[in-house]
Amino acid sequence: MRWAALGEAGKVVAMLAGIEPEREDKGVRNFPAQIRDAEPWRRELADNGCIDLAAVMEPGIAALLAINARGADCKPAALALWREFSAARTAMLGLLPPSGGMGPRRSA
Template structure:
């Protein structure tokens, strides 16, 4: 008999989740995934900034809280923000890979990195514009 034949994963023996038991519902898990993607995008942008010769950018509260605000707003804004984050990831991932390959060959990646940095900032500004003015103190000052 196999040593693993009597093994039953804990997930199959656990009682079903009770309402309010603290387990993530699909919406919360989706927001968590959006938060992780948003954070990873900013980590990648930090590397791009370094390759462009720019100082690291501090994380402003409206940027840091963007996924939570979109989760709370829901609806079309949340859908559009999730799509926008996916689209921005689709740009940043190959862009960063190309910059790192250029850097590994000993070529100065700064001009291309600066272009990617500017694209990142433009796309991020478009995403941040999804936050209604009453939710975003920066937009309130300019409206």
């Protein structure tokens, strides 16, 4: 749920930055299932990364909305936050173990 909430926050920031949000690809969409099946150290880093990113995004979006509400241009700040979001998301996706193109492990 946290991953999905971060994705939605990223869309808000992209909108405020005046850019088209990236289309959610299969890797982004499947990240929670794939990281759940990864080694514990990878899961821990991903969980901490999500917590850290949420700690940046929540006040960042609040500040952007306050700037926007005053009628000021929030695009430069939103673009900076978008870049931080994008870099953090890419780093977390890098925590996935190489899978050779296979999806998450399934169990019956």
